[in-house]
Amino acid sequence: xxxxxxxxxxxxxxxxxxxxxxxxxxxxxxxxxxxxxxxxxxxxxxxxxxxxxxxxxxxxxxxxxxxxxxxxxxxxxxxxxxxxxxxxxxxxxxxxxxxxxxxxxxxxxxxxxxxxxxxxxxxxxxxxxxxxxxxxxxxxxxxxxxxxxxxxxxxxxxxxxxxxxxxxxxxxxxxxxxxxxxxxxxxxxxxxxxxxxxxxxxxxxxxxxxxxxxxxxxxxxxxxxxxxxxxxxxxxxxxxxxxxxxxxxxxxxxxxxxxxxxxxxxxxxxxxxxxxxxxxxxxxxxxxxxxxxxxxxxxxxxxxxxxxxxxxxxxxxxxxxxxxxxxxxxxxxxxxxxxxxxxxxxxxxxxxxxxxxxxxxxxxxxxxxxxxxxxxxxxxxxxxxxxxxxxxxxxxxxxxxxxxxxxxxxxxxxxxxxxxxxxxxxxxxxxxxxxxxxxxxxxxxxxxxxxxxxxxxxxxxxxxxxxxxxxxxxxxxxxxxxxxxxxxxxxxxxxxxxxxxxxxxxxxxxxxxxxxxxxxxxxxxxxxxxxxxxxxxxxxxxxxxxxxxxxxxxxxxxxxxxxxxxxxxxxxxxxxxxxxxxxxxxxxxxxxxxxxxxxxxxxxxxxxxxxxxxxxxxxxxxxxxxxxxxxxxxxxxxxxxxxxxxxxxxxxxxx
Numbered sequence: 001x002x003x004x005x006x007x008x009x010x011x012x013x014x015x016x017x018x019x020x021x022x023x024x025x026x027x028x029x030x031x032x033x034x035x036x037x038x039x040x041x042x043x044x045x046x047x048x049x050x051x052x053x054x055x056x057x058x059x060x061x062x063x064x065x066x067x068x069x070x071x072x073x074x075x076x077x078x079x080x081x082x083x084x085x086x087x088x089x090x091x092x093x094x095x096x097x098x099x100x101x102x103x104x105x106x107x108x109x110x111x112x113x114x115x116x117x118x119x120x121x122x123x124x125x126x127x128x129x130x131x132x133x134x135x136x137x138x139x140x141x142x143x144x145x146x147x148x149x150x151x152x153x154x155x156x157x158x159x160x161x162x163x164x165x166x167x168x169x170x171x172x173x174x175x176x177x178x179x180x181x182x183x184x185x186x187x188x189x190x191x192x193x194x195x196x197x198x199x200x201x202x203x204x205x206x207x208x209x210x211x212x213x214x215x216x217x218x219x220x221x222x223x224x225x226x227x228x229x230x231x232x233x234x235x236x237x238x239x240x241x242x243x244x245x246x247x248x249x250x251x252x253x254x255x256x257x258x259x260x261x262x263x264x265x266x267x268x269x270x271x272x273x274x275x276x277x278x279x280x281x282x283x284x285x286x287x288x289x290x291x292x293x294x295x296x297x298x299x300x301x302x303x304x305x306x307x308x309x310x311x312x313x314x315x316x317x318x319x320x321x322x323x324x325x326x327x328x329x330x331x332x333x334x335x336x337x338x339x340x341x342x343x344x345x346x347x348x349x350x351x352x353x354x355x356x357x358x359x360x361x362x363x364x365x366x367x368x369x370x371x372x373x374x375x376x377x378x379x380x381x382x383x384x385x386x387x388x389x390x391x392x393x394x395x396x397x398x399x400x401x402x403x404x405x406x407x408x409x410x411x412x413x414x415x416x417x418x419x420x421x422x423x424x425x426x427x428x429x430x431x432x433x434x435x436x437x438x439x440x441x442x443x444x445x446x447x448x449x450x451x452x453x454x455x456x457x458x459x460x461x462x463x464x465x466x467x468x469x470x471x472x473x474x475x476x477x478x479x480x481x482x483x484x485x486x487x488x489x490x491x492x493x494x495x496x497x498x499x500x501x502x503x504x505x506x507x508x509x510x511x512x513x514x515x516x517x518x519x520x521x522x523x524x525x526x527x528x529x530x531x532x533x534x535x536x537x538x539x540x541x542x543x544x545x546x547x548x549x550x551x552x553x554x555x556x557x558x559x560x561x562x563x564x565x566x567x568x569x570x571x572x573x574x575x576x577x578x579x580x581x582x583x584x585x586x587x588x589x590x591x592x593x594x595x596x597x598x599x600x601x602x603x604x605x606x607x608x609x610x611x612x613x614x615x616x617x618x619x620x621x622x623x624x625x626x627x628x629x630x631x632x633x634x635x636x637x638x639x640x641x642x643x644x645x646x647x648x649x650x651x652x653x654x655x
Contacts (some may be wrong), residue, residue: 007021007054008021008023008054008094008301008304008305008308009021009022009023009054009092009093009094009305010092010094010095010096011066011068011092011094011095011122011124011125013063013064013124013126014058016058016060016061017058017059017060017061017062017063018058018059018062018063018066018124019056019057019058020032020047020056020057020058020059020068021054021055021056021094022047022054022055022070022092022093022094022269023052023053023054023055023093023269023270023301024053024055024072024269024270024273025053025270025273026074026075026082026084026270026272026273027055027072027073027074027084027269027270028073028074028075028084029046029047029072029073029074030046030047030049030055030070030071030072030073030269031044031045031046031047031070031071031072031073031086032044032045032046032047032057032059032068032070033045033068033069033070033071033089033116034059034062034066034067034068035067035068035069035121039121041116044071045057045059062124063124064124064125064126065123065124066123066124067099067121067122067123067124068092068121068122068124069089069090069091069092069116069119069121069122070089070090070091070092070268070269071086071087071088071089071090072084072085072086072088072090072268072269072270073086076111078259078283079282079283080272080282080283081271081272081277081282081283082271082272083263083267083268083271084268085111085112085263085268087111087112087113087114087115088108088115088119088263088264088268089115089116089118089119090119090263090264090265090268090269091119091120091122091214091215091218091264091265092122092215092265093215093216093265093266093269093305094217094305094308095122095123095215095217095218096122096123096125096127096217096218096228096312097122097123097125097218097219097227097228098120098121098122098123098193098215098218098220098221099120099121099122099123099221100120100121100221101120101193101220101221101222102119102120102193102194102195102196102214102255102264103118103195103196104195104196104197104198104200104201104262105118106198108262108263108264109198109260109261109262109263115263119264120193122215122218125227125228127315127316128228128229128232128316129315129316130232130315130316130317130318132314132315132318132319133239133318134355135244135320135321135355135356135357136184136185136239136242136243136244136320137184137185137244137246137320137321137357138184138555139357139378139380139424139498139499139557140497140498140499140554140555140556140557141184141185141244141499141500141555142182142183142184142185142494142499142500142501142502142545142548143183143184143185143186143187143246143426143499143500143501143502144178144181144183144185144186144187144501144502144503144504145187145189145248145431145432145501145502145503145504146169146186146187146188146189146504147189147208147209147210147432147504147526148164148165148166148168148169148188148189148191148223149164149165149208149222149223149522149527150208150504150522150526150527150528151168151169151504151505151528152164152165152168152169152171152174152528153527153528154524154527154528154529154530154531155168155171155173155174155528155530156530156531157171157172157173158171158173158174164222164223165223165224165225165226165230166188166191166219166223166224166226166230166231166234167226167230167233167234169186169188169234169238170233170234170237170238175237175238175241175243178241178243179241179243180538180542181507181538181541181542181545182542182545182546182548182549183243183545184242184243184244185243185244185245185246185320185321185357186238186243186244186245186246187246187247187248187323187359187501188245188246188247188248189209189210189211189248189432190209190210190211190213190248190249190250190325191210191219191220191223191224191231191247192210192213192215192216192217192218192219192220192249192250193213193214193215193218193219193220193221194207194210194211194212194213194214194220194255195207195212195214195255195262195264196212196255197212197255197257197520198257198260198261198262199452200520203452203520205451205452205520205521205522206520206522207519207520207522208518208519208520208521208522208523208526209432209519210223210250211250211325211519212250212254212255212291213250213254213255214254214255214256214264214265215265216249216251216305216306216309217308217309217312217313219231228316228317231313231316231317232316232317232318235317235318235319236318239318244320244321244357245319245320246319246320246321246322246323246357246359247313247319247321247322247323248322248323248324248325249309249310249322249323249324249325250324250325250326251295251297251302251306251309251324251325251329251330252288252289252294252295252297252324252325252326252327252329252330252364253289253291253292253293253294253295253326253329254266254267254293254295256292256293257291257292257293258285258287258292258293259283259285259292261292261293266295273296273299273301274295274296274299274301274302275293275294275295275296276288276293276294276295276296276332279334286366287365287366288326288328288329288332288364288365288366288367288369289326289329289364289365289366290364290365294329294332294366295329297329297330297331297332297343298332298333298334298341298342298343302343303342303343303346306330306343306346306347307346307347307350307353310322310347310350310352310353310356311350311352311353314352314353314356315352319356320356320357321356321357321358321359322356322357322358322359323359323360323361323382324358324359324360324361325361326361326363326364327360327361327362327364327371327375328360328362328363328364328366328368328369328371329364329366330343330344330347330360331343331344331371331375332366336367336368337368337369337371337374339374339375339376339418340376344375344376344379345376348376348378348379357380358378358379358380359379359380359381359382359426360375360379360380360381360382361381361382362374362375362381362382363384372384372385372414373411373414373415373417373420374417374418375424377420377424378424379424380424380425380426380499381424381425381426382426382428382431382501383407383411383414383425383426383427383428383498385407385411385414386407386411386425386427386428386429386496387427387428387429387430387431388463389403389404389406389407390404390407390429390489390492390493391429391440391462391463391464391489392463393492393612394485394488394489394492394612394647395463395464395465396465396585396612397463398584398585399582399584401576401580401581401583401586401589402581404492404589404610405568405589405591407427407496408492408495408496408497408591408608409497409559409560409566410422410423410425410496410497410498410557410559410560411423411425411498412559412560415559416559421558421559422557422558422559423497423498423557423558423559424498424557425497425498425499426498426499426500426501427493427496427498427499427500427501428493428500428501428502428503429489429492429493429506430502430503430506431501431503432503433516433517433519434458434459434462434516434517435462435464435512435514435516436503436505436506436510436511436512437486437489437490437503437506437509437510438482438486438506438509438510438511439464439511439512439513439514439516440462440463440464440465440489441464441465441466441467441481441482441485441486441489442464442466442467442470442471442472442482442511442514443462443464443466443470443471443514444464444465444466444470445460445462445464445470445514446458446459446460446462446514446515446516446517447471447513447514447515448514448515448516448517450515450521450525451515451517451518451520451521452520457517458515458516458517459516459517462516467481467482467485468481470514471513471514472511472513481647483509483534483536483537484645484646484647484648485647486509486537487537487540487648487649488610488612488647488648488649490502490507490537490540490541490544491540491544491648491649491651492610492649493544494541494544494545494547494548494554495544495547495548495554495591495608495649495651496554497553497554497555497556497557497560498557500548502541504528505528505533507533507537507538507541508533508534508535508537508538508541509532509533509534509537510528510529510533512525512526513525539632543631543632547630547651549598550597550598550599551593551595551596551597551598551606552595552596552598553565553593553594553595553596553606554595564594565593565594566591566592566593566594567590567591567592567622568589568590568591568592569590569591569592569607569619569622570588570589570590571588571590571617571618571619571620572620573590573619573620573621573622576589587611587612587613587617588609588610588611588612588613588617588619588644589609589610590607590608590609590610590619591607591608591609591610592605592606592607592608592622593605593606593607593608597653604653604654604655605623605653605654606651606652606653606654607619607621607622607627607642607650607651607652607653607654608649608650608651609642609644609649609650609651609652610644610649611644611645611646611647611648611649611650612647613646613647614646614647615646616643616644616645616646617643617644618641618642618643618644619641619642619644620640620641621639621640621641621642621652621654623654625654625655626638626639626640626654626655627639627640627642627652627653627654627655628652628653628655629642629650629651629652630651630652630653631650631651639652
């Protein structure tokens, strides 16, 4: 046994055995624990600390598949930020595979309580690298947000053994659905190893979303039982169909939670260094995430851990890009969020990562936490302003005509900051967090009673409406109104400039029965009921997606230049007047776009006409040419004026 060359962490197979390394500045001693095939500890070996605070050991004769963990010795003084407790078996932050899922137990947070029987073992693996091509996804494309378990658990064509796993994404029926609605990239909600929040087991609930990680690289065995090989194979099959895969990753916090939480990895190895603490109060964890802790992403060790994690997924599975939960934490320093923070800069300049798609959720709950528009290019950013403004427009709120136009045009008011020349917006109307799109038009208020918190959790303002009845109804008129509103919302989303995102099932009217915080519902509340999806809505989504792919104007990312490439008209066919823009309840808007038609290859004009009123509206269309209604599989009759039904969006092509 001997120390090896300086490096930050992980277990690497070498010629003589396995080389282990783990970083800890404040510990007194780190021990490597090895486990046999019977799951019993067979060795506890002291590691040698280097001047760089990396503890190292090469174990001769050890082979691939060996299982291990760490124990850290040192001072236990939580009020001083020190949590060293050798009774806690710790996960390697660089672990790439675990032998079992995490399971919450109070002993994981009890000082002096042995946890060997509760903690997964890391597995020594051999890296297999692919040669990733350029990312398939291009800004302006259609992103489809998927929680793989919820998405596949009730799919009738998927074999029972595959349901709930990443492998199920490659099933021919799933791929056929993705291609039908024109998906460019699947954005996969977290699949790295997570633990349930401590309040869930007593309620008989469990985490359904995965936003509570312990290991940043290791895939959760519940979702990816085949490990990196399963992920790599699934990505390859999606790529073969022209579909990219984006991973949603969580680096802002861990499932170790607040000071009453668990000791499983970073806390036990060096809590004081690896989490943020209040100035002068090392016992007080900063809670910019709302989950009890905040990872110190500006620490050099954490920065490199993040970069190495991203490289692991690109080199190991050809992942096309990443979405980052509560992304301002990645740019936080002791003085607040910085657009050009070192960690963000490292993510954009690393040789392996610099061509990958990077998407920020640009808010957290810390001071100055709302950073929409402030991430460095080429980061794309979730745009909740679009979500709220479009919902409010269709709900009928006053003074929303201008905000709708701004959203449709790519939110230049936001993304022109810092000399921006184009939009970086990811437009969406619903996401995993909040109402489903159907629930937006079916519930006036949230209904989270099943979460066990007396309906106190989740957002209170959802900019929603119920069309005359709260929740499920048998009244055909209300059902028709809801379907019309869903079609209008989908049309609006697909007609907006920038990248767009739709959450799985929203194309078919999936409901969560008014639950807008369903993170803890791993059951029929969140599982997509494929048999109940509305094929009329799915067909409409496919139609809108087809238009988006046909006409280049929607997927271009530059701002409109004001030279005739976009015109805003009223039903008269004339440009919108100041008075019309400022009329509180103005219910119509026409957007006339100069665009290339992918079918003919020629430049033409497309009119997108919005009518949120309760009655039919007639638009005079500009110019002397006739226009054709685009609907379903074929254009309608030519006309010089357009009839736009109540609560709808109509598309007309010139010529």
